[in-house]
Amino acid sequence: MxxxxxxxxxxxxxxxSWQDFIGGCTVVVAAVFALWLGWKLPFGSFDGIGPGMxxxxxxxxxxxxxxxxxxxxxxNSGEGAIGSIAWRGLIFVLAAIVVFAFSVRxxxxxxxxxxxxxxxxxxxRESKPVEIIAFSIAMxxxxxxxxKFVLQLPIPLAxxxxxx
Amino acid sequence: MGFTRRAxxxxxxxxTTAILPNWAVAQSNFPTKPITLxxxxxxxxxxxxxxxxxxxxMTKTLGQTVIVENVGGAGGTIGMGRVAKSAPDGYTIxxxxxxxxxxxxxxxxxxxxxxxxxxxxxxxTDVPMxxxxxxxxxxxxxxxLLHWIRTDKEKVTYGHAGIGSAAHLCMLILMNDxxxxxxxxxxxxxxxxxxxxxxxxxxxxxxxxxNTTNQIKDGKIKGYAVTTKTKVNSVPNLPPLNTxxxxxxxxxxxxxxxxxxxxxxxxxxxxxxxxAALKDPKVVExxxxxxxxxxxxxxxxxxxxxxxxxxxxxxxxDVIKRAGVKGN
Amino acid sequence: xxxxxxxxxxxxxAATPSNLLLCFVGCFIGxxxxxxxxxGPIATIAMLMPLTYKFDPTGAIIMLAGIYYGxxxxxxxxxxxxxxxxxxxxxxxxxxxHAMAKTGRAGAALGIAAIGSFAAGTVATVFIALLGVPMTKxxxxxxxxxxxxxxxxxxxxAVMLARGPVLKALIMIVVGVLLSTIGQDAETSDERLTLxxxxxxxxxxxxxxxxxxxxxxxIIRNLESVEKRDVLKAKIGKLLxxxxxxxxxxxPIARGTGLGSILGILPGNGATLAPFASYTLEKxxxxxxxxxxxxxxxxxxxxxxxxxxxAQTSFVPLLTLGIPPNAVMALLxxxxxxxxxxxxxxxxxxxxxxxxxxxxxxxxxNLMLLVINLPLIGLWVRLLKxxxxxxxxxxxxxxxxxxxxxxxNPDDVLAIGAASIFGYVIIKLGFExxxxxxxxxxxxxxxxxxxxxxxxxxxxxYVFLERPIALALLIxxxxxxxxxxxxxxxxxxxxxxxx
Numbered sequence: 001m002x003x004x005x006x007x008x009x010x011x012x013x014x015x016x017s018w019q020d021f022i023g024g025c026t027v028v029v030a031a032v033f034a035l036w037l038g039w040k041l042p043f044g045s046f047d048g049i050g051p052g053m054x055x056x057x058x059x060x061x062x063x064x065x066x067x068x069x070x071x072x073x074x075x076n077s078g079e080g081a082i083g084s085i086a087w088r089g090l091i092f093v094l095a096a097i098v099v100f101a102f103s104v105r106x107x108x109x110x111x112x113x114x115x116x117x118x119x120x121x122x123x124x125r126e127s128k129p130v131e132i133i134a135f136s137i138a139m140x141x142x143x144x145x146x147x148k149f150v151l152q153l154p155i156p157l158a159x160x161x162x163x164x
Numbered sequence: 165m166g167f168t169r170r171a172x173x174x175x176x177x178x179x180t181t182a183i184l185p186n187w188a189v190a191q192s193n194f195p196t197k198p199i200t201l202x203x204x205x206x207x208x209x210x211x212x213x214x215x216x217x218x219x220x221x222m223t224k225t226l227g228q229t230v231i232v233e234n235v236g237g238a239g240g241t242i243g244m245g246r247v248a249k250s251a252p253d254g255y256t257i258x259x260x261x262x263x264x265x266x267x268x269x270x271x272x273x274x275x276x277x278x279x280x281x282x283x284x285x286x287x288x289t290d291v292p293m294x295x296x297x298x299x300x301x302x303x304x305x306x307x308x309l310l311h312w313i314r315t316d317k318e319k320v321t322y323g324h325a326g327i328g329s330a331a332h333l334c335m336l337i338l339m340n341d342x343x344x345x346x347x348x349x350x351x352x353x354x355x356x357x358x359x360x361x362x363x364x365x366x367x368x369x370x371x372x373x374x375n376t377t378n379q380i381k382d383g384k385i386k387g388y389a390v391t392t393k394t395k396v397n398s399v400p401n402l403p404p405l406n407t408x409x410x411x412x413x414x415x416x417x418x419x420x421x422x423x424x425x426x427x428x429x430x431x432x433x434x435x436x437x438x439x440a441a442l443k444d445p446k447v448v449e450x451x452x453x454x455x456x457x458x459x460x461x462x463x464x465x466x467x468x469x470x471x472x473x474x475x476x477x478x479x480x481x482d483v484i485k486r487a488g489v490k491g492n
Numbered sequence: 493x494x495x496x497x498x499x500x501x502x503x504x505x506a507a508t509p510s511n512l513l514l515c516f517v518g519c520f521i522g523x524x525x526x527x528x529x530x531x532g533p534i535a536t537i538a539m540l541m542p543l544t545y546k547f548d549p550t551g552a553i554i555m556l557a558g559i560y561y562g563x564x565x566x567x568x569x570x571x572x573x574x575x576x577x578x579x580x581x582x583x584x585x586x587x588x589x590h591a592m593a594k595t596g597r598a599g600a601a602l603g604i605a606a607i608g609s610f611a612a613g614t615v616a617t618v619f620i621a622l623l624g625v626p627m628t629k630x631x632x633x634x635x636x637x638x639x640x641x642x643x644x645x646x647x648x649x650a651v652m653l654a655r656g657p658v659l660k661a662l663i664m665i666v667v668g669v670l671l672s673t674i675g676q677d678a679e680t681s682d683e684r685l686t687l688x689x690x691x692x693x694x695x696x697x698x699x700x701x702x703x704x705x706x707x708x709x710x711i712i713r714n715l716e717s718v719e720k721r722d723v724l725k726a727k728i729g730k731l732l733x734x735x736x737x738x739x740x741x742x743x744p745i746a747r748g749t750g751l752g753s754i755l756g757i758l759p760g761n762g763a764t765l766a767p768f769a770s771y772t773l774e775k776x777x778x779x780x781x782x783x784x785x786x787x788x789x790x791x792x793x794x795x796x797x798x799x800x801x802x803a804q805t806s807f808v809p810l811l812t813l814g815i816p817p818n819a820v821m822a823l824l825x826x827x828x829x830x831x832x833x834x835x836x837x838x839x840x841x842x843x844x845x846x847x848x849x850x851x852x853x854x855x856x857x858n859l860m861l862l863v864i865n866l867p868l869i870g871l872w873v874r875l876l877k878x879x880x881x882x883x884x885x886x887x888x889x890x891x892x893x894x895x896x897x898x899x900x901n902p903d904d905v906l907a908i909g910a911a912s913i914f915g916y917v918i919i920k921l922g923f924e925x926x927x928x929x930x931x932x933x934x935x936x937x938x939x940x941x942x943x944x945x946x947x948x949x950x951x952x953x954y955v956f957l958e959r960p961i962a963l964a965l966l967i968x969x970x971x972x973x974x975x976x977x978x979x980x981x982x983x984x985x986x987x988x989x990x991x
Contacts, residue, residue, distance in 0.1 A: 020660075023921035027663055034670055037685045047951030051677035054939045055684055058673065062666045069659055078657075080922040089715030090916065093708060093888060094909050100892040101905035113889055120885040123715055127881050139886050143893060153542065153897045154198060154231040200900075213831070234899040239681055242690065321948055327681060349636075349947045350679040352940060355834035356814070362837075365635040366948060 017078030020069055027066030034059035092123030109148065110158040113140040194254055194430045195228040202258045203234050204243025210353070210456075214288060214418050215259040217450050221441035226433070239263055239328055241271050244421075248276035252283065252423040254430035259288065261418045263328050265476035269484035270328055279474055283426045286438050286464035287472060288418040289456045291372045293334055293391040295405060298364040299384055306388045306408055309368070310342065317344040321366040323357040324348055327489060330416035331357070333480065334370035334391060336487045341409045361385055372416050373398055374456055391415065417459070419469050431466065439464050499621055502848030506856050511551050515853045518555035519860045522562020526569070527872045528883065529576050533563040534929075535707035535887070537823045538699040539894030549831035550846045554853040556827055557807070560820050561613070561854065564803045565861045568605045568796055569872050572598060573728075581799050584767040588784060588791030595787055599729035604741050604789055605796040606865050607733070612749040612797035613858030616804035619753045620851050623805075624840060627812035631837035634813065636944035637955045641965035642815065643934045643941070646759030648969040650927045652976040653765050661927045664918070668931025669938070671696055678940060691903045696911075698826060700895060700904055701932060702819060704911020705918075705925045707891045711884045712916050728873070731866050737789050744774050744794035752801030759809050761818040761930060763802030767795035804854055811839050811847060815937070819926065822933040 015021045035056060044050020072078075096119040103112040117136035121127045147153045199222075203215045212234060219230040235243035240263050250256040264278055295306070303309040313320055324332035331354050339346055351357035354371045361369050362384055370391065377398045380387035389405040390396045391414040405412040420438055422431070441447055442458040451457050462468065505511060525536045537556050544552035567582035572589035585605065592601040634642070647665050654661035674685045675695025686692040733741070751773065752766040774794040775784045784791050809817045814836030816822040825835050833843050840847045865872075895904045918925060949955035956962045 019922045023660070023663075023923065026917075026921065027667070030667075031670075034685060037687070038673075041682060041684055045951060046946050046953070049939075049943045049946060051680050051682040051684055054942075055670065055673040058666060058670045058935075062663065062670055065659065065663045065666060069663060072657075072659060078922065082920050082922075084716060085920065086712055086716040089712045090913075093712055093715070094913070096885075096888055097708070097892060097905060097909040097912075100889075100896075101902045101909075104892075104896055104905070105902055109893075113893075116889050116892060117885040120888045121881070123712075124881045124884070126879075131882070135882055135885070139889060143889060147893055147897070153893075154229045154900060155893065155897060231900050233901060235901075242693065327679065347947060347950070349944050350940075351944070352678060353834065355838065356836065359632070359814075359836050359838060360635065360944070363632045363635060365944075 013074060015073055016076060017073045019080055019082050020073035020078045022082070024066045024069030024071075024073055027069060028063055031059045031063035031066055035063070088125070089123040093120055096120035096123075105156060105159075107160065108156040108158040108162075109144055110140065110161070113143050194427075194433055195226055197255065198229040198231050199226070199254065200256050201230050201232050202243050202247050202256065203232055204240035204247075204258065204260050205234065211259065211261055211418065214451070214456070217447050218259060218288065218420070218438065218441045221444040221447050222434075222437040225437040225440045239267065239270060241267050241274060244278070245274075245276055247421065247423055248281040250423050252425035252427075254422065254426055254434060257285070257420060257422045257434065259418060259420050262330050262333065262416060262476065264419070264421070265473055266328050266333065266480045266484060268477060269481040270489065278477060279470070281424050283422045283424055283431060284466045284469035284473060285420040285422055285431070285435050286466060287459045287469050288420060288438070288442065288464075289451065290415050290417045290459040290463060291374055291456050292396045292415050293330065293370050293372050294376045294380070294387050294396075294399060294402060295334075295338070295368065295370050295389045295391065296361070296376050296380065297368045297386045297388065298361055298366070299386060300364050301367060301386060303386075303388075306403060306405070309388050310408055313344060313346070313368075314342055317346060320344075320346045320368065322346050322348055323351055323361055323366045323369045325354045325357060326350055326352065329354075330372070330414065331370050333483070334414045336483050336489070337412065337414060338370065338405075338409070340483055340486055341412065370414070372456065374452070416456075417472075418456075419473070435464070435466060494625070495621060498624075498844075498848050499852060501844070502621075502850075502852030503856075505550060505845050505849030506554065506852040511554055511849065511853065512856070514547065514551045514555040515558050515857050516860055518558020519562040519565075519857045520864055522559040522564075523566035523569075523861065523864050523872070524875070525559070526563035526566020527875055528566075528878075529570055532706055532710075533560050534702050534819050534823065535891065536563070537820060537827075538703045538707075539890050541699060541823065541827050542894060542897035544827060544831075549828065549833050549843070550849045552827060552831060553824065553833075553846060553850055554857075556824055557850060557854065558857045560824075561800065561803045561857060562861060562864075564800055565606070565609055565865055566872070568609075568792075568799075569602060569865065569869070570876065572601045572605065572792070573873065574876060581764060581767060581803070582796075584771045584795040585792055585799075587771070588786070588788050591785060591787035592789065592792065593728075596729050597787065599731045600733045600737055600789065601792050602728070602869060603731045603733045603866065604737065604793045606862055607738075608741065608745045608748065608793045608797040609800040610858050610862050611745050612752060612799075612801040613804060613861075614855060615749045616753050616756070616801040617851060617855040617858075619801075620805055620808055620854075621848075623757070623808055624812060624847065624851070627808060628837045628840045631813050634961065635959065636941040636948065637959050638961040638965065639813070639815070640938055640941040640945055641956060641962040641969070642759055642813070643938050645965045645969040645972070646815070646817065647927075647931065647934060648972040648976075649758055650761055650930050652972050653761060654924050654927050656922070656924050658976050660923050664923050664925070664928040665931035667918075668928035668933075669935035671701070671928075672932045672935030673939065678936070679943065691907070695936075696932075697898075697904065697907065698822060698929075698933065699898060700907045701911050702823065702929060703891050703895060704908045705915030705929070706819075707887060708908060708912035709915025709919060709925075711887060712912065713919050714880065714884070728869065731869070733789070741789055741793035744770070744790040745797045747773060747777075748794035748797030748799075749801045752798035752803075753805045755798075756802035756805030756817075757808045759815055759817045761806075761926070763799075763806045763818065766798035766802035770794040770798035800858075807850070807854075810835055811850075812837060814839075816933055819929040819933065822929070825933075 038052055038055035041052030042050035043052045096116045099119055100112050100116045114136040117139050121132040147155055148157055201215055201219050203212050205211045216232050219232050222230045235246055240260055247256060247258040268274055268278055303312050322335050324335055349366050354375055358375055373396055379385045387402050390402045391405055393413055394404060442464060537559055564581055568585045570576055571582040571586035572593050575586050575590040589601045651658055651661045674692055676683055676693055683693055748770040751770050755762040755766045771791060774790045775781050806817045809815050810821045816825050828835050892905050895908055945955050
């Protein structure tokens with residue numbers, strides 16, 4: 001090994017796995033953030049562990065591991081790539097969830113369920129309007145029947161119309 | 165013939181008397197929409213289970229759904245704070261436990277008055293506690309145990325179900341009366357703590373009779389005393405702790421509250437529904453499997469709860485201050 | 493014998509009409525979500541947990557358990573028919589199962605998978621029944637220090653078993669532990685890392701995290717690519733394997749059952765290892781290893797049996813020690829506490845009806861699954877033709893309704909949104925979410941046990957060396973980490989030298 005021809009010049013240092021590099025950086029940032037958040041918590045002693053010991057110890061460990069991952073990203077090429085981000089899916093799925101959260105109490109399942117289905121369907125390009133509408137009605141009926149009547153969960157149905 | 169007619173008459177009278185009180189209260193038609201029952205703890209804990217059982221039974225009685233909403237955090241003070249602030253219309257009620265009485269002492273910045281800002285509906289459970297130890301402890305009776313605690317105070321470890329829990333409060337009083345400071349080991353409930361007591365991992369614990377009775381009878385742990393003023397039927401050979409420590413009395417309890425200022429008829433309906441729930445066989449049965457039992461029916465009244473709470477707030481305030489324990 | 497009396501009590505409990513019905517419902521839903529790729533038992537159980545408020549604890553747990561092992565059955569159907577594992581546990585089944593399907597032997601593959609699973613389920617049931625009592629006795633010897641060491645061992649195993657690089661699995665576990673410290677300190681009730689957000693005061697809800705990461709984030713990931721699902725066009729063929737095939741499968745089933753039963757007991761999700769271990773073993777033992785991957789029936793029979801046996805015996809650590817070995821079991825902890833049952837050695841004495849009823853119901857459930865899967869196979873095939881674009885909005889809706897119903901709190905629904913963004917980020921960065929959930933589950937318990945152990949020992953770490961159980965477990969953990977890390981180090985060195 002040592003006898004083989006020594007490469008002249010400095011070894012090439014470049015990121016081989018961007019996924020791991022970004023992953024490692026994210027982890028280190030998260031660890032530093034957690035350390036900062038937990039800084040004021042009393043550490044305690046081993047006899048009486050304080051609330052700060054575990055978060056800080058774990059955050060420190062996480063930071064070290066994140067740093068190792070950054071190092072590793074220079075050495076091996078990793079197994080995956082980040083690839084494209086499904087913005088459309090991300091946005092509409094999250095929008096559906098948020099709309100459900102804000103509508104279930106005031107408007108009830110009768111409104112929240114079809115809207116949630118409609119909005120989340122938008123996240124898929126292949127969705128067909130007629131199919132979505134028919135399906136949202138069907139799913140609303142199914143979920144009301146299932147959750148409200150069979151299982152009798154206390155979810156508001158249509159407070160503006162029925163009072164519950 | 166005469167027989168049937170008489171029977172029919174009796175039946176009719178019985179039916180009328182059964183309907184009458186209902187009809188009398190039904191003048192206001194409360195409730196007309198679902199009632200929110202706030203539980204100031206996370207879903208899944210023992211209080212949550214107690215509350216859900218009560219809610220289910222009250223739903224049947226009141227004819228409207230009683231929805232349990234969990235508002236946990238800060239030893240229950242977030243949830244109870246929200247109840248104190250909500251409208252006193254009967255559509256917001258709460259189930260909470262002994263921690264309501266200890267909150268003023270544990271949390272300095274409490275934004276409500278635990279007695280004056282609430283309408284007290286009634287107590288739900290009230291369970292005597294027992295002082296127990298691991299089986300391998302050589303002490304034979306209460307006297308010997310207390311002597312050992314006093315002399316070997318450096319070594320004694322006790323288990324409890326978290327700061328402010330009944331098991332913890334009981335030990336605080338005990339330590340206060342014995343003028344010792346023992347090492348407490350915190351568990352997330354008396355169930356896991358009992359596992360470790362059975363395995364002899366720590367020395368003593370103060371726990372509800374419903375959890376300890378069978379273990380004492382099976383000889384898996386040692387029982388020394390009950391924490392009530394008088395003896396308890398399920399463990400008749402245990403003396404009350406007050407035979408050695410004057411005035412010692414602790415029990416684990418749950419109760420129901422509403423924001424201050426409920427209309428009288430609304431309050432009466434809720435109290436009646438609560439009383440009915442505590443007689444519901446299903447509730448009683450599930451309480452037993454949880455290691456608790458409904459309180460004596462005489463205690464399920466607003467007045468009894470108010471009195472009880474005031475006394476508890478007073479004494480726990482003293483104990484906690486002396487022990488120097490803080491919540492936040 | 494006690495065992496017979498106990499099992500008799502169990503079967504009496506499991507055979508009540510309501511429990512039979514709940515068992516069937518659980519198995520049926522389990523098969524359903526197992527068959528459908530992208531819907532797993534974790535999200536399903538989290539969704540359905542609030543429904544069980546209505547039931548008694550035994551019935552509730554029977555149903556939720558049915559979803560879990562039912563999903564294992566369903567997952568293999570999808571693996572065989574469309575070469576997409578319905579569950580991560582059926583990755584191995586896809587190898588030879590789908591190869592068999594392509595040559596027109598789909599029926600035999602499905603048949604042997606079901607028969608093997610049933611045989612394994614039967615043996616595992618007896619195995620759990622036999623182990624229950626001694627394990628419970630052992631559990632009483634376990635002090636906090638031993639529990640802590642056991643969980644360290646569990647996490648070490650999880651690192652070793654995780655797919656992908658060891659370092660990234662380790663990071664995920666530590667992330668999980670860190671997330672578990674968010675919220676009020678269990679002992680002092682100081683708020684930790686909450687950013688002052690009120691709803692974080694009680695910590696992150698496990699159901700929210702599981703549903704966000706395994707339910708919604710998965711959906712977003714699946715939306716990245718246009719769906720391609722080639723449902724088998726060839727005939728399924730006869731469901732019953734031939735005598736020769738049965739004879740060929742007998743020993744693989746027996747070995748798979750044994751492997752699965754033992755691996756399932758290990759904390760740290762040993763059960764996931766079972767199908768892989770069985771496949772490797774069968775390939776090694778085969779006269780002609782080249783047949784594997786081309787439709788060797790042993791490659792279906794062994795792993796399927798191992799998988800099902802492991803799924804069942806993973807209930808042992810939960811029921812006897814109170815330590816959940818994987819995310820599904822962690823959800824069951826939640827379900828049990830909702831009903832006032834504290835998982836651990838006291839389950840057997842305090843809730844003996846639940847303990848033995850659950851064990852017996854597993855056998856009953858396996859029998860039902862045989863019926864649900866074989867004659868109804870046509871139904872599942874048709875279900876596989878439902879396009880994803882119709883499926884996923886309903887999953888989202890059910891997730892929302894399910895999480896809302898747990899606390900009747902709309903904030904929890906928003907929390908799922910946050911958890912799913914988090915989940916999508918870690919998936920995109922190439923991290924495996926499963927070890928994180930385990931770290932999250934065990935993190936809280938570990939801190940609690942560490943505190944108790946050091947409290948009892950008055951701050952002395954010798955407690956971990958003095959206690960033989962703790963010491964043995966910690967040594968085991970160290971060995972496992974070494975075994976897991978060594979090849980990586982060696983590989984990296986080789987790579988470095990090659991340059």
